Amino acid sequence: MADYELLYWSVPFRGQFVRAVLAFAGKTWTEGGDTKISRLMEGPVGDMPVPFMGPPVLIDHKADTALAEMPAIILYLGETLELMPDTPALRAMTIKIVNDANDVIDEVTLNGGDHMWTEKRWEAFVPRLAKWMSIWEDTGRRNGLGKGTGHILGGQAPGIADVITATLWTTMTERFSKVHDLLEETAPMTAALCRRVSALPPLAKLGETARQNYGRAYAGGQIGASMAKILND
Numbered sequence: 720m721a722d723y724e725l726l727y728w729s730v731p732f733r734g735q736f737v738r739a740v741l742a743f744a745g746k747t748w749t750e751g752g753d754t755k756i757s758r759l760m761e762g763p764v765g766d767m768p769v770p771f772m773g774p775p776v777l778i779d780h781k782a783d784t785a786l787a788e789m790p791a792i793i794l795y796l797g798e799t800l801e802l803m804p805d806t807p808a809l810r811a812m813t814i815k816i817v818n819d820a821n822d823v824i825d826e827v828t829l830n831g832g833d834h835m836w837t838e839k840r841w842e843a844f845v846p847r848l849a850k851w852m853s854i855w856e857d858t859g860r861r862n863g864l865g866k867g868t869g870h871i872l873g874g875q876a877p878g879i880a881d882v883i884t885a886t887l888w889t890t891m892t893e894r895f896s897k898v899h900d901l902l903e904e905t906a907p908m909t910a911a912l913c914r915r916v917s918a919l920p921p922l923a924k925l926g927e928t929a930r931q932n933y934g935r936a937y938a939g940g941q942i943g944a945s946m947a948k949i950l951n952d
Contacts, residue, residue, distance in 0.1 A: 723748040726756050726768075726776040731890045731929050732938045733789050733824060734775045736817070738929075739886040740793055740879060742921040744800045790817045797879050804878060812872055816858070816880045820887040823851050827891065827898075832942035836949040841897070848898070849905045855884060856906035866911045877916050884909065885916035889926070894937045895950035 723741060725748050727734030741748050756774050764770050768778055771787035778785045782799070786792050794814055797803040803810050825831065827848070834840065855871065862873035872880045888909065892899035902910045917926060937943055 720780065721747040721749045722779070722781065724751060724778040724780065725749070726751040726759070726778070727774045728756065728939055729753055730933055730936050730939050730943070732828075733821070735890055735929065736789055736820065736883055736886050737775050737777060737792050737796075738925055739882050739922060740796050740802070742925040743877075743879075743882050743919070744796065744802060745921065746800070790814065790821055793817045793879065793883065802879050804872065804874070809872055812858075813878065813880045816855075816871065817883050819851070819854065820883050823848075823887060826851075828938050828942050828946070832938075832940060835941060835945040837945075838949060841949050845901065849901060852888075852902055852906040852909065855888075855909045859908050859912065864908050864912060866908050869908075869912070871909075871912060877919070881912065881916045882922070885913040885922065888913045889917045890929075890937065893926075893930075894935050895946065896952045897950045900952075 723746060725734065725737055725741070727737070727750065729752070738748075756776075759767050759776075760773070767776075768785035769776060769787050774787070775789055775792060776785060776787045777792045777795070779795075779799075784795075786795050794817070797810075797813065804813060826844075829836065829840070859869065859871045862871065863869045864871060864873075870877055870881050871884050872878065888898075888902055892902055892910075892913075902913075916922060935947065937946060
């Protein structure tokens with residue numbers, strides 16, 4: 720029996736952060752699939768494994784625990800799998816990076832599709848996205864990150880903050896050439912860190928699985944289509 724069940728749509732997006740941490744930790748999981756998620760969302764809250772508005776949902780069978788909301792899931796996995804840093808400050812910074820990543824994907828999908836991307840909207844957003852990238856770059860710089868060495872919060876080995884960083888930017892840069900070029904220009908140390916972390920065997924395997932399962936899809940529906948159209952040269 721797998722260690723966990725993940726409920727998420729058949730795209731990378733928010734669920735890929737949970738997949739990445741599970742893979743990094745060497746854990747196994749099954750995925751309930753789109754039909755099960757839709758059935759739970761359309762049914763009564765009382766039938767849900769945990770009350771939630773939208774996925775991801777993680778079910779830890781051994782602990783008889785279910786959680787929703789990506790940052791809460793990452794915190795739970797970090798604590799229960801002993802992946803969090805030793806000090807309160809670094810633990811808080813780790814969750815800060817998780818929440819920053821959550822904010823970025825909300826913004827890059829225009830709050831989950833409140834609007835669709837146009838060339839004009841993208842041009843207006845580029846300075847803000849560059850600022851987000853510079854936040855990662857300066858966080859790494861303050862913690863000794865270089866273009867070929869180091870980690871986003873320092874330390875001798877990659878941690879959850881590095882996995883989240885790599886998942887955020889690699890998932891986007893592989894699918895959207897304009898995001899790729901902006902990250903390389905704005906945050907070259909972060910881009911190099913993402914390549915190093917994404918090359919770790921469990922994450923490299925996860926990335927290949929994502930390419931096989933989802934192709935170039937990032938988010939679903941019309942917003943995903945508008946991103947593919949506008950965010951590529």
